[in-house]
Amino acid sequence: MDLENAKVQMRKGILEFCILHIISRGEVYASDMLEELTSAKIMVVEGTLYPLLTRLKNSGLLDYKWVESASGPPRKYYVLTDTGRVFLTQFEETWTDLQASVAQIIQDSFHHHHQQDQGQA
Template identity: 45%
Template sequence: MAIRSQLLKGILEGCILAIISKESIYGYELAMKLQSQGIDVSEGSIYPILLRLQKEELIKGKMKKSPHGPNRKYYHLTDQGKTALTEFKTQWNGLKTPVDQLLKGEE
């Protein structure tokens, strides 16, 4: 559904920051966590976002050894990332409530 895809593009960055804020995580694991929450996104679409978040210095990646194959890059939030997540939550809550009210037909 095109509408779902467009909505997801707008909120995916905030969802990624929220997951990374709870634990250091690597890309594939991040995709699995999103999918477990009902956010169907491919691993391939997550990596460009992770690269952009690194360039914006909202997250940092650190290579770590993996017991199950090649090394993995684990991501964690920077202080700027924590600030961005707080701003996302504020903006999301400011938008979510009025949209919910409109969809329910409330004033």
């Protein structure tokens, strides 16, 4: 099994969640979103973001509006729709449950290995 591929797949699974979370704070420009995702090491390829934003928009979870810019052409700012807010709330519940489940499994594995190390398995 390829570790890099596994890491990419894991990131992909939570990328939408992170994007929706960033947009939930208020209107956000794509390049600012990209900067935050990159600095958090969630995403490193710019080409991944725009198709994902389009898919989320087509799913009715987000929308965008054009805002005039003093320094050039209008900029596209993304916002969550009401549907997107409901989706994000449900996604957060799932994330919280998953985190707890994964933490429990990791903790059980740690205890199991610790017992084996002490010859108590």
